[in-house]
Amino acid sequence: MTNIFDYQNYYHDFLSQKGIDLNNCFKLPSVIKLSLNAQKLLNIFSKSENKQNKSYKARPFFPQENMFQAVCLSNLGYNDHNTFETNIGLDLNDNLELKSAVGVNNFRLMNLDMHSSLVRLLEYKPGTGIPLHTDSFTAFREKYRSDRQVKRYFVAVSGWDWGHFLQIHDKVITHWSVGDAYEIPEGVYHLSVNFGIVPKYTLTITGFVDE
Amino acid sequence: MIEPIKCTLSSDVDVKSAIPDYILKGTPWHWDAKKTDHKDEEAFQNNIKDVDWKALSDWAIAKANQVKTPHKYFWWDEENEKVMHGPTDTMNGYPYYKQALLSFKDNPMNQHNTQYFKFANEDLENWFEPMLALFPNLKHVGISLFVQPPGHCIPSHVDTYSSFKRRTGVEVDYTRLKRYMVFVSDWDWGHFFNWGNHCINQWKAGDFWDLKGGVYHASANAGVTPKITIHWSGELID
Numbered sequence: 001m002t003n004i005f006d007y008q009n010y011y012h013d014f015l016s017q018k019g020i021d022l023n024n025c026f027k028l029p030s031v032i033k034l035s036l037n038a039q040k041l042l043n044i045f046s047k048s049e050n051k052q053n054k055s056y057k058a059r060p061f062f063p064q065e066n067m068f069q070a071v072c073l074s075n076l077g078y079n080d081h082n083t084f085e086t087n088i089g090l091d092l093n094d095n096l097e098l099k100s101a102v103g104v105n106n107f108r109l110m111n112l113d114m115h116s117s118l119v120r121l122l123e124y125k126p127g128t129g130i131p132l133h134t135d136s137f138t139a140f141r142e143k144y145r146s147d148r149q150v151k152r153y154f155v156a157v158s159g160w161d162w163g164h165f166l167q168i169h170d171k172v173i174t175h176w177s178v179g180d181a182y183e184i185p186e187g188v189y190h191l192s193v194n195f196g197i198v199p200k201y202t203l204t205i206t207g208f209v210d211e
Numbered sequence: 212m213i214e215p216i217k218c219t220l221s222s223d224v225d226v227k228s229a230i231p232d233y234i235l236k237g238t239p240w241h242w243d244a245k246k247t248d249h250k251d252e253e254a255f256q257n258n259i260k261d262v263d264w265k266a267l268s269d270w271a272i273a274k275a276n277q278v279k280t281p282h283k284y285f286w287w288d289e290e291n292e293k294v295m296h297g298p299t300d301t302m303n304g305y306p307y308y309k310q311a312l313l314s315f316k317d318n319p320m321n322q323h324n325t326q327y328f329k330f331a332n333e334d335l336e337n338w339f340e341p342m343l344a345l346f347p348n349l350k351h352v353g354i355s356l357f358v359q360p361p362g363h364c365i366p367s368h369v370d371t372y373s374s375f376k377r378r379t380g381v382e383v384d385y386t387r388l389k390r391y392m393v394f395v396s397d398w399d400w401g402h403f404f405n406w407g408n409h410c411i412n413q414w415k416a417g418d419f420w421d422l423k424g425g426v427y428h429a430s431a432n433a434g435v436t437p438k439i440t441i442h443w444s445g446e447l448i449d
Contacts, residue, residue: 002276006276008436009436011435012435012436022399022400072435073361073435076360076361076362076435077360077361077362077363078361078362079323079324079362080323081319081321081323081324082323082324082362082363083362084319125318125319126314126318126319126320126366127314127318127319127320127321127324127325127364127366128319128324129431129433131361131362131401131433131434131435132400132401132433132434132435159245160244160245161244162226162244162367162405162408162427162429163364163366163367163405163429163431165403165405165410165431165433167400167401167412167433170413172403172410172412172413174410175245175247175408189400191400191401191433191434192433193364193401193403193431193433195364195365195366195367195403195405195429195430195431195433196366196367196405196429197224197226197313197314197318197366197367198223198224
């Protein structure tokens with residue numbers, strides 16, 4: 001038995017304990033085709049003065065389970081270099097501009113309440129990605145003090161290129177077109193990476209399902 | 212603190228211009244990332260079953276844990292304007308150089324996201340002879356086993372067979388060179404091998420791919436367990 005400092009299977013053991021198994025096929029919801037003006041979105045990104053640079057690491061405000069995931073990933077070798085991301089959208093004005101650029105019709109297609117939705121635009125340069133994790137929408141629900149159903153979409157702003165990948169549970173997604181929206185359900189393990197040669201731009205759109 | 216980007220970001224990079232002309236002409240390929248009616252997946256051959264791949268995988272992980280520091284990684288030596296591979300080897304002057312600039316000078320790929328352990332030929336100890344015997348159709352064979360830790364990638368490139376040339380000293384006839392790859396461990400979270408426009412995933416240990424020359428490819432481990440592959444480079448016997 002390897003000593004506790006060299007042991008590398010903490011994350012795998014954690015997944016096993018939760019019954020997360022790649023052999024169980026995940027039924028991917030159908031892709032939604034949005035009509036997006038990618039250049040307009042990239043212009044908003046380019047001129048934003050509120051760009052947030054971050055990497056994936058344990059943070060004091062993470063829920064316990066996310067904290068454990070982040071600690072495991074750091075222990076495995078994920079660092080500021082291979083998880084570096086630049087994003088906009090947390091600033092209120094940027095978010096409004098991004099939502100406006102996405103447009104009412106696209107929110108209808110995703111069946112999301114545009115008003116309360118959060119839109120972020122993410123840039124991953126070659127050599128970076130976000131490692132295996134789950135999303136929790138608890139903070140989003142708490143913000144609006146609502147227990148309505150929340151959905152999150154990964155939306156392609158740049159077309160697929162070599163080395164761009166999204167994995168949702170056992171499904172590996174490639175060859176997307178601008179505007180392709182993939183739902184990433186709460187609690188489903190996923191990751192995304194760019195080991196190509198050009199940057200990867202995507203939106204994450206989180207919102208209440210319109211009822 | 213992070214460093215500013217070294218090159219203006221662009222979604223329109225002419226990667227083909229970095230490929231040596233003799234490779235483009237000798238081994239033509241479609242060079243279109245948007246192409247969906249390609250046949251890149253036809254590089255898959257079969258699954259080699261008569262090897263204990265689990266035993267080789269266990270051996271490789273134990274060796275990597277023993278060595279601890281990955282042998283190989285790429286970085287840009289800004290001061291001396293050199294593309295480096297490992298602590299001291301430079302890629303300047305090699306056919307890979309222009310491709311390397313796209314990744315390591317113009318993009319933030321460096322020693323922190325391109326690491327791998329490499330066990331070549333006799334480093335493979337008792338595994339060398341049985342691995343050599345798998346492909347009797349090749350001569351001047353070199354075998355390399357890579358252990359890629361989580362969080363690391365080998366960026367998109369076309370093989371230039373530099374180490375084959377260095378090792379054998381023979382004049383390279385690209386039409387007769389072969390590179391074979393076998394996955395040593397089963398596919399797991401975040402393991403990707405981008406062969407042309409085909410993303411290899413869900414593989415089984417023993418899956419054998421004939422990686423013909425001239426095809427743009429890359430690999431990454433964005434998962435939580437080591438990704439292990441073994442590669443043969445050699446010349447077809449008449």
